[in-house]
Amino acid sequence: MSLKIYVDRLSQPSRAILIFCKLNGIEFEEVNIDLSKGQHRTPEYQEVNIMKQVPAIVHDTFKLFESHAILRYLASAFPETADHWYPKDLQKRANVECVLDWHHSNLRRGSAGYVFNTILAPAFGLPLNPQAAAEGKKLLSASLATIDTYWLQKDGSFLLGNSQPSLADLSLVCEIMQLEFLDEKDRVGLLSPHKNVLKWIDDVKSATAPYFDDIHATLFKVSEIFQKQRSAGASS
């Protein structure tokens, strides 16, 4: 059965799925859907995902979107996936599900709201929205504090006190990497109060090397362009 994964590597859930597949030796064809060029709005792509979003997959003839649903499906459909990603034990799995669900209305909403309305909106032909940015930043900060003081409080390097990463670690760290788009001072200001979060990001990077940095290369490149534009603006 063929597996096609439709992604833009600048999208955080797209990266989580690519890293997951690489780590677990799942063979796939990566199809790039460039969001900044509007490729998610073409009639061809709407045949794949009517919601006009990435990521999406087509496994043989089965179409699926929503990144957490995709991660759960792949972890279950490919038996070579190591158990720690999506444990078969009901209570361990339920804890992972709890973090994945919490993510939507907290870290994801805060981070995406802040980064989009501070940096990315103009690339999509939309104006920056300072009020939405401020609300996003507040929720983002609160979410980072919750990760720092609750999800990472038990023994073990990963969320929930686990000794190996789960789907939740991958999804959440890929989201936080989106902060690379921000001005460095702003990013450091957001992350530096949260020492457990900083260590955990490094632990996830190490546990998913070399794929983590490979898949984030495009993001690092674009982030560098943003930084240069800022420096040019500041010195002109």
Add this chain to the structure above:
Amino acid sequence: MSLKIYVDRLSQPSRAILIFCKLNGIEFEEVNIDLSKGQHRTPEYQEVNIMKQVPAIVHDTFKLFESHAILRYLASAFPETADHWYPKDLQKRANVECVLDWHHSNLRRGSAGYVFNTILAPAFGLPLNPQAAAEGKKLLSASLATIDTYWLQKDGSFLLGNSQPSLADLSLVCEIMQLEFLDEKDRVGLLSPHKNVLKWIDDVKSATAPYFDDIHATLFKVSEIFQKQRSAGASS
């Protein structure tokens, strides 16, 4: 093993869990946490759920929050649960997961944002926020349209073209029931353009009778009080 379910019946995900347990013959003790009295902020309740939210469960010694995580866990931990709620077939399950995940950033965010900022905020000591209400209403309308024209487009009475309801039907319809708090004209205005949604709500109610109406009785009572207050305000 004992199962305690901590709920406020005015909370939509609380109701979904209660109805699910009743329908599947799962025995539990219901513990009422009155949000309007701040009972979710007591130190005792924080021992149950540090996030200070309902619903939450304690199954013997296992604590869990986030309603979709709870529904998945209960459907898996209680083998008497009928398969249609959370299918074992991987692709059928993935489709249910897709709706459950989609819900967070769409129907849930729109509905909760609109209802809270139009009606409920003062009961929690907060001011109404017209701009947040307007954003919520826009997302709520778009979400109802997506349910009407996409999730309910296939044969079968329920989401995804299924002939029996899944966890997704229960979660989403309980969310929509929150619109009972609105002024009737407003609620009808929101729902009436979506004929498939209206039929589906009735189908979910029928499929989950008599528990659906039983568990929603508190909501109907409070909604009636709101309507009377509005009438009194209009005629004074």
